[in-house]
Amino acid sequence: MDHKIIKKLKKQILKVSYETQLGHIPSAFSILEIIYCLYKDHIKDEEKFILSKGHGCLALYAVFLEMGIISEEEFFSFGSFDSILGGHPHRGKHKKIHASTGSLGHGLPICVGIAIANKISQRDERTFCLIGDGECNEGTTWESAMVAANLKLNNLICIIDENNSQIRSLPTKRIEKKFEAFGWKVVVVLDGHNIADINKAISAAKEEQDLPVCVVCKTVKGKGVKEMETNMHSWHHGPPNKEQYEKFIEELDA
């Protein structure tokens, strides 16, 4: 069932990107299962999730569509002048978008602040953040990782989309070891597209009593579309043409 929904959402993402000629499809396909699992089974209504790697937002919008948080009309307005859904999420335009993101390295510090706020208010709420392995190049990721560990923010879960796209410049190697060294509890998901595995890891993260938790998901950028999976350099930002769109849909349907 979940598998069918993911396939349907991927086709929606391809369609909206083809129709609008906008969007970061491979990044969205890298994180789609993670966001789907979070919204389906883990994030309570009052809890906050921040997509720090905002360029993967088509995955977030597709999950919003699936969960009935936005309408189909809103989804397909993606990127148009007066749309509520832009190429990076904007907080003021939808109540479920809790922070405007786009420039990398901003989401985790913000989530640390939200987690501190929940501690002060003694609210039993978790904060979920999704960052990329490329984003781990940013110094603020490690600054805020230190702060979170220092303050023992056991109400903070940071999920890393480790799709290795940063091999083109500065790879963040051994992310799990790095977060462990920074004082976090780490859970690794070897197949970041396997819904059962993601669910298991996030459930384990929610059990942690003492430390902030980092869930490292090993993913494939452009998962499900061979041309994207194998041409990371040419497929990052950019829509498919008609021929590609039809081919990719056919591939997903196969």
Place this chain on the structure above:
Amino acid sequence: MRKTFADILIRKAEEDEKLVVLIGDISHFLLKEFESRFPDRFYNIGICEQSMIGIAAGLALNGFKPVVHTIAPFCVERAYEQIKIDLCYQELDVTIVTVGGSFDYAHLGCTHHCYSDISILRPLPNIDIFCPGNKKEFKNLFNKTWSNGKTKYFKLFKSMHEEDFDINPYDCHIIEGDITKPLIFTCGHTLEIVKEKQNIIIYLPTIEPLSLETELKIVNLLKKQNNCISVEENSSIGALGDKIFDIASRNNMLINLKKTGIPRKFCTDYGTADEHREILGLTKEKLRYV
């Protein structure tokens, strides 16, 4: 000013349980009493100013009203993008209070100077910018803008002016003088070096935004006297002087403005702030065209 800041924080925290203090590993001794009285609302985040701004944003997203405090260059210049995106773009109620205005830390050298904070913050939407000139003003501006839903920046200098008048945020204080002489615009403690001049003095501890009434007052004065001088201990590029140009431009007026401030250079000498003022002509005796 710093002691006043510490006192204000305690009083405000007593009234408002949403006030949270974040410091970048400075002023821990100054804020000792605050820390002991409100331990769950005091965080010495560490030496990571960019993340500190993001953390303040997260607190504000959950309804808290953070006050972020550190030395001006490390906050404004280092964490500029965080101020722009995490605070202004998200429209969050966060108060930033910095010390080390311009070259207050003269002896520590240029890494600790900050002349351009006002200049780079002015173009950002959704931030109120203040240069209070003494303790009373700071207290007044802080209290009257508290909880206004906006990001706020207070630049505190060690030096203060000695005038005593009431002034509201977004307003100006006009000291009457000779309309045939150039108008003098100033902010913060530099009021002290112009206050004895015969010119009309327009004192502006709020740099951004001014109320429409205040802008109108300024426009009406500029209509009578379009020669003017700005005097400030900020960069002469982009701060109060250019604010006056902007007011004139918005109102389709041509004015002659002599900008007096800190030129586009590093002040690489050490010593005291007063020694720098002497060299830069920012003293009562050395001011020109007044």
